[in-house]
Amino acid sequence: MNPAEKKTARAVIQLTASPGSESSFSHVPAKGAFSGLKELAKTLLSLRGRGVELVEFAGGEPTLWPYLPQAVALAHKAGFKTVSLTTNGRRLADAAYTDALVRAGLDAVVFIFPSHRPAAYAGATGAGPAALGQALAGLRNIMRHGKVERGLILPVREALAGDLESAVKFFGGFGFSFITLAFDAPYDLLAGGAVRDLAEKYRLLPGVLAALPRLKRHGRIIAEGIQPCLLGRYGKIVLNETFSNPGVLVRGGGAEITALPDAYTLLGVKTSACRGCRHAARCPGFFAGDAAHIPAAPAPHSAALDLQDGSCDYNCGFCRRNRDGVRYHALDPKKYFASPDRGLLRAFFSSSSAFSENLNIWGRDRTDMFPGIHAIIKQARDCGFRRVTLWTTGLRLADRKKLAALAKAGLTGFEIPLYGGTAAAHDAVTASPGSFARVMRGLDALAAFGKLRADFHTVALKRNAATLPALVELLTARCPGSRLNLWHYYSDEPQNPEVSRAYAANVPDYKTLIAAFARLKKPLPLEVRTAMFPLCVARRLLGEPLPPSYVARSFALLICNERGALHKSVTNAEFGERHVRACRGCPAAADCAGVMEEYLKVHGEAGIRPVRR
Ligand code: SF4
Ligand code: SF4
Missing domain, CATH: 3.20.20.70 (Aldolase class I)
Structure with missing residues (x-):
């Protein structure tokens, strides 16, 4: 042609x-x-x-x-x-x-x-x-x-x-x-x-x-x-x-x-x-x-398989995701539709494992229940991933047989969401009473099992901001050596007045967060990484010289959706950030994407100031 x-x-x-x-x-x-x-x-x-x-x-x-x-x-x-x-x-x-x-x-x-x-x-x-x-x-x-x-x-x-x-x-x-x-x-x-x-x-x-x-x-x-x-x-x-x-x-x-x-x-x-x-x-x-x-070895970047199928354990107040208007939590937990093509999975795993040691398996946080998950994990390891991390609510980790089966398949760890440092805070965000206690029981079982790593992520919200330092202390005591990823709240929906209202209702201002974290002794006893925060804010939260944002800006992503189709998005993730007046002359500007536009609309530039090296 x-x-x-x-x-x-x-x-x-x-x-x-x-x-x-x-x-x-x-x-x-x-x-x-x-x-x-x-x-x-x-x-x-x-x-x-x-x-x-x-x-x-x-x-x-x-x-x-x-x-x-x-x-x-x-x-x-x-x-x-x-x-x-x-x-x-x-x-x-x-x-x-x-x-x-x-x-x-x-x-x-x-x-x-x-x-x-x-x-x-x-x-x-x-x-x-x-x-x-x-x-x-x-x-x-x-x-x-x-x-x-x-x-x-x-x-x-x-x-x-x-x-x-x-x-x-x-x-x-x-x-x-x-x-x-x-x-x-x-x-x-x-x-x-x-x-x-x-x-x-x-x-x-x-x-x-x-x-x-x-x-x-x-x-x-x-x-x-x-x-x-x-x-x-x-x-x-x-x-x-x-x-x-x-x-x-x-x-x-x-x-x-x-x-x-x-x-x-x-x-x-x-x-x-x-x-x-x-x-x-x-x-x-x-x-x-x-x-x-490739002459210059590429910097490690992230690979993820996103099993977008089935229901979600939690009914988080900050999350607006749904299928045809039905929130994921309300979907039938026994129904799964996707059936990933094993040949394409193999090709994707082989390709992305050449660039990344770890495969994250995402989903609706019930990935441990996904049909065929053991075979998928095994295939990922066989194709060269040194580590496979399952992102799950952690509600079922007290089941030792489950842990043994996942470890046998080749799983190396979990990434678990914890939305507050207290049971009340976490359960309020997840709208799932008793969920915090179940996760804690799961963590005990995981520690006793000994072969699988646990890492955590949380989202900074208005309703949990004051309890996040307690979360750092809790994980330091219960899971020493683990890592906590602290995410900025963001919306992945197209902007409209309703989405903006939800954003404003949830996103905490930097000053409040920084004040809450001020009570923690620095350097922090736990590895905490921020995602999507301006570096100057991250530095004041974590007290390190210049903490890097951990979110990879380019990564291989395979989405397996409910219709069984596989889509590839090569994402160069951007979150609508920009530099503001206060960034002028900031020595970190080359490494920092700035502040999210949506955040600026709600809270303005307060709390942004150039870092000192
Ligand atoms: S996008 Fe393509 S052309 Fe550009 S650096 Fe990457 S591999 Fe090379
Ligand atoms: S002042 Fe601006 S460029 Fe510097 S770290 Fe803060 S947000 Fe980033």
Whole structure:
């Protein structure tokens, strides 16, 4: 497809899974063949109904599908603006066949040539010594039809090593509208999400970089399947179309229509190096196979699996989350719907464990009850995570059998919410009488069990602010060596008057919090980290020189929702912070995002003042 059309709604139709143009650089492995024209016609109409304007017939090798000319005619008749074919071109050596395709309404052909040299071509395709000649004859046949646009894909593989410039020069004479340098796909999704070794990519990269300045003379060069930053000043030529212009994918063997980038975008991981990167919108990030080759090791960042399903133990007053108006707490605790795809989980775990030692498993704080949780934990450990932390209310931890089963699966610890330093404060926030006492019993059992770590988080609220120092003291006494994460209250809903009212009712002002924490002796006897607080406030709360905020600003997140679908959000979490007047000249400004806009609306700038180093 012509990259100029990259914003056109498109569909890639995999007519057949038969080998041919299918190779490991494809990011969307084929599944099975379309049964016939009837199935295809139905699919085409459905795609038109969705507003798709560009249809690409792909495979496997689409010319091996017996009804390709009829398929092109059907697509043309259905009113698609562009009907395109991605092929090895060998079948097009048959002039009558090519003429039939063009007559049927073919608008564009994208040829895949692993090499321009017969032996290398034969070696890469396993198609025999005459194969390159056939493919070139097919290309010439298409050239006879001047109105059919031509594109070229050159897989950046060993067959092209040291020969790229010569190949581009050779093909430059065929008048392609674009020449795509396609790098290897980072995962083999057909093999259950197995990570590919990307050593070849990095071995060939210097040669590509050296050749790039001269390649432009021979045509419009595009790169696919690579991170723009790896191409340095040529980063702009990267298209990564599967990521930046996804469209839909229709696979044969069921004509299932799925979002095209599902697999590809799911597996990229944005590292701290990606923060503020100008290419981020069209780049999925790094993959597990990249980790060993990235020159500057990325700073550790966080990975999380979010099991957004089922009900919630608590009915917290500050939380407004609901499903179709029903608060999570009111949902049936026995009903779960999600069934994560194990192949994609494996790929996600393998990818993110290359960048992070710990996997957090989030959810609605009943993650310990999620069906199949033991298998998920085991899979995460098998895929390389050194630690797996389950975020749960902790209400069921007194059950020693449960602890033993989770530890056996590979769990290394829990992260437990405690919303106040006293039973009254915690139970009032959770609206769950007796919950504090149950968590304490669970902590006793956990201490006796001895093999699983407990860490904690809390949210600073108006109603619990005065009791938070008592929480620090309580955990120091009961769980020495644990960590407490102190979160700023924030809203993850789109702003509206109701949300703003709820925010104002809950968020405490910094002065009150600082005054409450003043009674604690510094340095604190417990590791306390703040999240989303301005650094100057965090410093006065914790009494350390410049406590870092612990929340990772970029992390790999896989959300498993109630419909069983898996979504990937590569989040560069921002919480609407900004610097204020008081920040002028603050030496911490480069490390501090400032104050949340919502907080400023409620409490203003009081309590913000530049830090002194
Ligand atoms: S987003 Fe990250 S991986 Fe992608 S180009 Fe930028 S720095 Fe590289
Ligand atoms: S004065 Fe501003 S920049 Fe400095 S630590 Fe406080 S909020 Fe951050």
